[in-house]
Amino acid sequence: MNHGTADVGDIADVPGQHHAPGQHHAPGQHHAPGQHLSADLTVLQVGLAGVPEAALDNGDLADTSERQVGYLAAEVSAGLARIPFVSAAIRRRVRFWCVAGAIGLVLGGAFYVAHPPAYLASTSVLVTQNPALNPLDAVQTDVALAQSRSVAGPVMHELGVNENVTKFIGSYSVVAVTDRVLVITASAPSSAQAVSRAAALAAEYLKFRAHGLQIQLQATISSLNADIALVKQRIANLTREIAGESKLPYAPARHSQLAKWQAASNRATTELAGEEAAETSYQQSGQVTTAQMIAGSRVLDPAAPLPRSKVRSPEVYALAGGIAGLMLGIVIVIIGELVSDRLRRRDDIAIALGAPVELSAGSPPRHWPRGLAATQHRGIQWIVRYLRRAVAQTRVGDTAALAVVALDKPRVAALSVAALAMSLAEEGKRVLVADLAAGSPVARLLGVRSPGVVTVTVGEQQVTVAVPDRGDLARIGPVDRADPGPAGQDAAGGAQATVEAQGALAAAYGQADVLVSLVTLDPALGAEHLPTWAAGAVVMLAAGASSATKIHTAGEMIRLVRTPLLSAILLDADKADESLGMRSLPVPERSAAVPARHRALGEPARAR
Numbered sequence: 001m002n003h004g005t006a007d008v009g010d011i012a013d014v015p016g017q018h019h020a021p022g023q024h025h026a027p028g029q030h031h032a033p034g035q036h037l038s039a040d041l042t043v044l045q046v047g048l049a050g051v052p053e054a055a056l057d058n059g060d061l062a063d064t065s066e067r068q069v070g071y072l073a074a075e076v077s078a079g080l081a082r083i084p085f086v087s088a089a090i091r092r093r094v095r096f097w098c099v100a101g102a103i104g105l106v107l108g109g110a111f112y113v114a115h116p117p118a119y120l121a122s123t124s125v126l127v128t129q130n131p132a133l134n135p136l137d138a139v140q141t142d143v144a145l146a147q148s149r150s151v152a153g154p155v156m157h158e159l160g161v162n163e164n165v166t167k168f169i170g171s172y173s174v175v176a177v178t179d180r181v182l183v184i185t186a187s188a189p190s191s192a193q194a195v196s197r198a199a200a201l202a203a204e205y206l207k208f209r210a211h212g213l214q215i216q217l218q219a220t221i222s223s224l225n226a227d228i229a230l231v232k233q234r235i236a237n238l239t240r241e242i243a244g245e246s247k248l249p250y251a252p253a254r255h256s257q258l259a260k261w262q263a264a265s266n267r268a269t270t271e272l273a274g275e276e277a278a279e280t281s282y283q284q285s286g287q288v289t290t291a292q293m294i295a296g297s298r299v300l301d302p303a304a305p306l307p308r309s310k311v312r313s314p315e316v317y318a319l320a321g322g323i324a325g326l327m328l329g330i331v332i333v334i335i336g337e338l339v340s341d342r343l344r345r346r347d348d349i350a351i352a353l354g355a356p357v358e359l360s361a362g363s364p365p366r367h368w369p370r371g372l373a374a375t376q377h378r379g380i381q382w383i384v385r386y387l388r389r390a391v392a393q394t395r396v397g398d399t400a401a402l403a404v405v406a407l408d409k410p411r412v413a414a415l416s417v418a419a420l421a422m423s424l425a426e427e428g429k430r431v432l433v434a435d436l437a438a439g440s441p442v443a444r445l446l447g448v449r450s451p452g453v454v455t456v457t458v459g460e461q462q463v464t465v466a467v468p469d470r471g472d473l474a475r476i477g478p479v480d481r482a483d484p485g486p487a488g489q490d491a492a493g494g495a496q497a498t499v500e501a502q503g504a505l506a507a508a509y510g511q512a513d514v515l516v517s518l519v520t521l522d523p524a525l526g527a528e529h530l531p532t533w534a535a536g537a538v539v540m541l542a543a544g545a546s547s548a549t550k551i552h553t554a555g556e557m558i559r560l561v562r563t564p565l566l567s568a569i570l571l572d573a574d575k576a577d578e579s580l581g582m583r584s585l586p587v588p589e590r591s592a593a594v595p596a597r598h599r600a601l602g603e604p605a606r607a608r
Helices: 053-057 064-080 085-092 094-114 135-146 149-159 165-170 191-246 252-295 314-339 346-353 371-376 378-391 410-426 441-445 485-501 503-511 548-560 596-601
Strands: 119-126 172-176 181-188 298-305 357-360 399-406 431-436 452-458 461-467 514-519 537-542 565-571
Touching (some): 085 314, 135 149, 135 172, 149 165, 165 172, 181 191, 191 252, 191 298, 346 565, 371 378, 371 410, 378 399, 378 514, 410 537, 452 503, 537 548, 548 565
Antiparallel strands (some): 119 181
């Protein structure tokens, strides 16, 4: 069976009816539970109730083992069919990741403004090394000098740069291309500033290096002069000792000491002559070498701006931020879809709820008209057409009683119930609407603001609205179904007490042809009151809004009180969903087979 999903806003005519092979209905005849409606745009899932009970027991059908395998295959496919919904999730959340892309675009542009890419300029410096030193060691010393605080500090002062000196040193680099060529590359917020910094760094480095060479020369000469002064002092001391000893009378011991002092004086005189010669030679050669090193060191290439990369433009920054935002948004959507426990597929929802999804519709409009004007929307009218057929399956005596259980989107459910009530009233039926939902959305739509039983006029039609007191947790209704089961019996007893206490509700129900209830279920309170308001329930939920646990809990609450769970209405259905939405139930042995209509209604199996 091929399915498509309709947008709630694009639903057209009343659907035709489909019947099981060989089964015919007269015009106006109501469908049995589980039969489905179909249209070109809206999907109504089929249940098993349309299959004759005899067909289920026919020996020509597939054997029990084959049906069991089919059930297991359906269960497995339900678990594996999650990945194909990733693309649907991306399309569904297009606004989210587009907003993420727009935010990334803005952040990319803001990052460019806050931290613009620096402009670069470079200059090269030719240095002349001392021939007496290892050139590789000497050039590494020059690189360290160029990146020292002694060079960076004066440059900052000269250019008026107000920042930390360490940060400023990090804004330029010095690379030794050879043992005589250094390349200084400076960065700055503008090209002119980068050129100024590179030129100032080169000039300050050469100045600092020349001053350092002069200091080094003077320090060496001073060291040599200090050595000469020490030798002269030693010679003077020896001369004074020799002169004093020579004036004394001769003695062998004194004569021997005098000879030693004389020899020491002669050695010191020779050492002094060598020191003076070395000092004189160093002064001459050192000054020449230093002068050559200073004169031979100069700017080789003046500072000039470097070509700027095209990827550093503000457009590229903004585009990169936008792409990053889009990718991040899509990744978030994909991860959220994969880890989410909220169900979207019809099959998954039907299995969790335990009832077929007989009506699927697309997303409702984002901006509804106010008040009852929204009930004229084509999507609401289509839901009403389906609910009219569901009402026919819930007759108790002379009164039909249907409960619409809203799991998600209570506004859509309230509009549907209000539109159903007005549609039935236009046909001359006496309609009682019970609003058991939090906030009483149906009653408010119909102009009822307080608890009680009130008859209101909508257009030219009259509808009776019943709103239980908020303090009444039991909220027992007027319906007394025959053989409701254990839970239903307790509820019916309570309903009788409520009828006696609330004559108005009993009187309204007694005169009504149709009772339509909007219900929200709370696991903390249970659903014992539900059988006293309805003889059948339709669950309305939205794809991707409820978890499997919540959906399953709602179905179990309805079944526990023996209220027939007819079907589910699915809003926001994915157009890519190709699943059927029928419950996949294991088929037991033939002797214990459960008739399809009982499975669809949630009734207990009868023994064969």
